[in-house]
Amino acid sequence: MHYYIRHQSPSTRHWQTYVLNLPNNPIRRVFTRTSFISSKLSLKLLSKLSRKVSLALVLLLLSYSWSLQALPANNRRAGNRSDAIILPPSPLEVIKFVRPVIKYGADGYAGPADIWNPHYGFLVQSTNPASYGLNFPTTGADGLYFDLIIMGEARDLRWESPIRGKGITVTVARRPIFNSDGDVEYRVTLNGQHARAHINNPHPRRIDNEIELPQTFELVGKNRSGEEIVRYGFVLQKWYVNRGRKFDTFQNQLSWCSSLGYRMVQVKDLTNSACRGSGSGPHCRGAISATPHSTGNHYQRRIGAGFSAEWGDTGIYTRAGFENHFYWTSDAAGGDYQFTVFMGGGYIGNHNALPNNTNYYGLCTTP
Structure with missing residues (x-):
């Protein structure tokens, strides 16, 4: 599943979009629950989140994803099944x-x-x-x-x-x-x-x-x-x-x-x-x-x-x-x-x- 993350460069003030592919269910569950930002958040908080959190969150999640994939096959659930509901990614707009x-x-x-x-x-x-x-x-x-x-x-x-x-x-x-x-x-x-x-x-x-x-x-x-x-x-x-x-x-x-x-x-x-x-x-x-x-x-x-x-x-x-x-x-x-x-x-x-x-x-x- 692909997720799109927008980040604004402090130096150029231009927005850039990054694509993140999360291949397994556990990491997708974490990311979808954290990717939604309510429209009722204050503008200042939204700005801070978008600049300071998004990229750090991506790196953290990728690290977690790699760790999961490194586990021995016999330690994983059969078929990589998940008991949690996977929410769809929230709209960017x-x-x-x-x-x-x-x-x-x-x-x-x-x-x-x-x-x-x-x-x-x-x-x-x-x-x-x-x-x-x-x-x-x-x-x-x-x-x-x-x-x-x-x-x-x-x-x-x-x-x-x-x-x-x-x-x-x-x-x-x-x-x-x-x-x-x-x-x-x-x-x-x-x-x-x-x-x-x-x-x-x-x-x-x-x-x-x-x-x-x-x-x-x-x-x-x-x-x-x-x-x-x-x-x-x-x-x-x-x-x-x-x-x-x-x-x-x-x-x-x-x-x-x-x-x-x-x-x-x-x-x-x-x-x-x-x-x-x-x-x-x-x-x-x-x-x-x-x-x-x-x-x-x-x-x-x-x-x-x-x-x-x-x-x-x-x-x-x-x-x-x-x-x-x-x-x-x-x-x-x-x-x-x-x-x-x-x-x-x-x-x-x-x-x-x-x-x-x-x-x-x-x-x-x-x-």
């Missing part, structure tokens, strides 16, 4: 991270370590099609993107792209860069319904009948021989349409969303901020946000816990049309006030919604 914008993703903004890495984004939560809904993203909007960071010989993958759903298209393209560990990155871009042609129209036409949710997307990367190398799936539950840079009153933004056949967002559609700890006060009291809750009045990077908690600072996605500012929500804050959410970090505020008083940005969602 692994999706390590799924990275949206990571700004506002460290310290208090960071999600749990098994979900979020402050430097590289979300971790893959499921490779089972039945539970793709656990993966990022669950929300989408036209012009948003994320990067698949893949370990292994993945520079020439070919993707079934674009994938055209009902009202949503997903495309995959290779990024012309490598990170410091030699990993390959592929950018995944979402395109779908938007209302840029109707930003200044107070009564745009309905567009909600052009989209179907939820929608499942499966990205399959193949080598030049057509063999599947990596696969990633996700389920979009909600789709968002913004009004660009149009500042307007609460009532006008509410009416604009309704004309599209959408609804104005609620606080829980945007953030999992909690009215406690840092940034809390009367301005956020009573707001109902997504769960699991953050530790303060700011989002925490989680999957399925609100649009900004998934995508981060949406103002960085320049082609998506979002602003790093307050957006109206349909949640009443008492009296003449409505709750608002600052998209840069998921901060919850409230502002006077009376006509001719306060203007903020508009954001709609469906369903």
Whole structure:
């Protein structure tokens, strides 16, 4: 059985692949159990393992293999049988991270370590099609993107792209860069319904009948021989349409969303901020946000816990049309006030919604 081992030279930073042929069952059992490295290991640990352990492990195993072969024939098991199950070698190509914008993703903004890495984004939560809904993203909007960071010989993958759903298209393209560990990155871009042609129209036409949710997307990367190398799936539950840079009153933004056949967002559609700890006060009291809750009045990077908690600072996605500012929500804050959410970090505020008083940005969602 052949095993392929990748090693990066510290001097040249180039990756080299070594082929190891393990001829007997005992040594194959040892090697297969040690060859798998979970995609959830930290990047630093993975780097250290790949450089310092792989070659030493090969030499150790070869030494053990030679010792086994030197034993007298009458000391070996008949037919070289083994009572253990021999596991197949693990794939060399692994999706390590799924990275949206990571700004506002460290310290208090960071999600749990098994979900979020402050430097590289979300971790893959499921490779089972039945539970793709656990993966990022669950929300989408036209012009948003994320990067698949893949370990292994993945520079020439070919993707079934674009994938055209009902009202949503997903495309995959290779990024012309490598990170410091030699990993390959592929950018995944979402395109779908938007209302840029109707930003200044107070009564745009309905567009909600052009989209179907939820929608499942499966990205399959193949080598030049057509063999599947990596696969990633996700389920979009909600789709968002913004009004660009149009500042307007609460009532006008509410009416604009309704004309599209959408609804104005609620606080829980945007953030999992909690009215406690840092940034809390009367301005956020009573707001109902997504769960699991953050530790303060700011989002925490989680999957399925609100649009900004998934995508981060949406103002960085320049082609998506979002602003790093307050957006109206349909949640009443008492009296003449409505709750608002600052998209840069998921901060919850409230502002006077009376006509001719306060203007903020508009954001709609469906369903």
